[in-house]
Amino acid sequence: MNEDKELVALVLGRTPGSFEELVQRHQQLVWHMVQRMVKHPEETRELCQEVFLRVHRNLSGFRFESTLSTWIGSIAFSVANRHLQRKRLEIVEDDGELEPLVERVGDDFDLEAACADEQLVAHMRAAVDTLPSVQRVVVSLYHLDELGIAEVSAITGLPAGTVKSHLFRARLRLEQKLDRYVEDKT
Numbered sequence: 001m002n003e004d005k006e007l008v009a010l011v012l013g014r015t016p017g018s019f020e021e022l023v024q025r026h027q028q029l030v031w032h033m034v035q036r037m038v039k040h041p042e043e044t045r046e047l048c049q050e051v052f053l054r055v056h057r058n059l060s061g062f063r064f065e066s067t068l069s070t071w072i073g074s075i076a077f078s079v080a081n082r083h084l085q086r087k088r089l090e091i092v093e094d095d096g097e098l099e100p101l102v103e104r105v106g107d108d109f110d111l112e113a114a115c116a117d118e119q120l121v122a123h124m125r126a127a128v129d130t131l132p133s134v135q136r137v138v139v140s141l142y143h144l145d146e147l148g149i150a151e152v153s154a155i156t157g158l159p160a161g162t163v164k165s166h167l168f169r170a171r172l173r174l175e176q177k178l179d180r181y182v183e184d185k186t
Contacts, residue, residue: 005064033137034047043083055075077137077155134166
C-alpha cells in the first residue's frame with residue numbers, strides 16, 4: 001500500500017514519468033478485464049485509454065480504501081460494462097433463481113491442473129471465451145489472476161454471493177463443454 005501512496009503522490013505532484021509508471025503497472029489488468037468483456041481488439045484499445053483517462057481525472061479522489069489495482073480494476077469493469085450496455089449486449093445471462101449450491105464453490109478448483117495437455121488448454125480457452133462477459137471476467141480474475149472472492153467483488157462491484165454464483169454457473173458450463181470434448185476424444 002505504501003508503494004501505491006508514493007506513486008499516487010508522484011502522479012498528483014505531476015512528477016515526470018509517474019503516470020506512465022502507473023499505466024505500466026496496471027495496463028495488463030486493465031487490458032485483461034476489458035478484453036475479456038468486449039472481445040474486440042480495437043474497442044478494447046479505446047476503452048483501455050478511456051479507463052486511464054478516468055484514472056488520471058479521478059486520482060485525487062482515490063482514498064486508499066482498497067489497493068490501487070482494485071480501484072483501477074473497478075474503473076475498467078465499469079467502463080467496459082457501460083460500453084456493453086450502450087451496445088445493448090447481454091452482459092449477464094438470466095438463468096432464473098440462484099442455486100443453493102453456490103455456497104459450495106470452493107478455492108480448491110485448480111483450472112491449470114484441469115488442463116493437462118495443450119489441446120485441452122486450447123479447448124478450455126475457447127470454452128471460457130463462450131461464457132457471458134461477466135462470467136468470463138469473474139473466472140479470469142479468480143482463476144487466472146488468482147484474486148480472492150472479496151477482491152473480485154470489489155473490482156466488479158458485485159456482491160460476494162453473486163461472484164460465487166457466476167463462478168458456479170461458469171464452472172458448470174465449462175465442465176459440460178469439457179465433458180463433451182473428452183467424450184469426443186475417446
